[in-house]
Amino acid sequence: MFQNMILFEENILLWIQSNLRSDIITPFMIFITNLGNSGAIWIVLSLGLLIPKKTRKIGVMSLCALFLSVIIDNVILKNLIARTRPCDVIEGLTCLIQRPTDFSFPSGHTGSSFAAAVILFLGLPKKYSFTAIILAALIGFSRLYVGVHYLSDVIGGAVIGTMIAVLVYWIGINWVRKETIE
Template sequence: MDKAIIDFFQNFTTSNHFILNNIFIFFTKIGNLGMIWILISLLFLIFKSTRKIGIVSLLSLFFSFIISNLFLKHLIARPRPFTTYDLKILIPLPKDFSFPSGHASASFASAFGIFLSSNKKSLKWVVITLASLIAFSRIYLSVHYFIDVISGVGIGIFCGYLSIKIYEKIMKNK
């Protein structure tokens, strides 16, 4: 199934879909190193009324980084699709392992942390949409297998949930 999905999206990247290619390159770039999520989290920290959101988001990113990037990527050591198949890659080649997707994990960790800690419905859907576009961009650009991204999403959701529970427990005991 992974190979069929890769082949499907390779047809887009190699068929002069200039607009789609650039849209997904943009979303991948803003997801690099989780920087967009760190920036968003820091902006939430500025104001007392949104500080909880910022703390939960940063805590989620921390857990995501530990689980995905420091532990699972090295434990599983799955090669990236472009090391196995002859693929056209439109971005600089990532140098780490494929499973799980760090972009998907970080994006959904932060987005789900924000989703759970905010009461603003529009904000919730904006961050989930942004996280989804960043995660999907990794499949579209053929730098991850589908299962890498889905696993990253699951890890991210777990990290967001864990972070809000830890935050609530700490605040309850204050």
């Protein structure tokens, strides 16, 4: 069964390469994937939220979620699981960006994107925060498109990032309530 899942994921990446990659879409997807490098877009957005007092707590929560995502995804899980990148093992799969030097599972780009985006979604008006979820999903998909992650890496990153965000948001909201009661 595990072998069937691996074959399924390999076929997804090869299908994306054969059917979705194009000269028009590729520069956009490379741009999107680069937005997630080191969580840069999310750090900038979070720091921006620190400026107005009204959004400061959401900015702090987002930065905390990003920090936890880096520790859990990139420091602990990637090294514990040590999954080889698909572009290194799938015959015929072309990597569209410089090959990352770390392991594949979970997707750190996707994990940090969902960690920050879900905090923004939970704490900001939906007319703004829904865009963050779309960007997080695009960054996750871009990792498949450029050939550096399996589908399960991206799903794993999204789930872990979401769980981190919900936990950080819950702690942040309950800490704030407790602080205002005392």
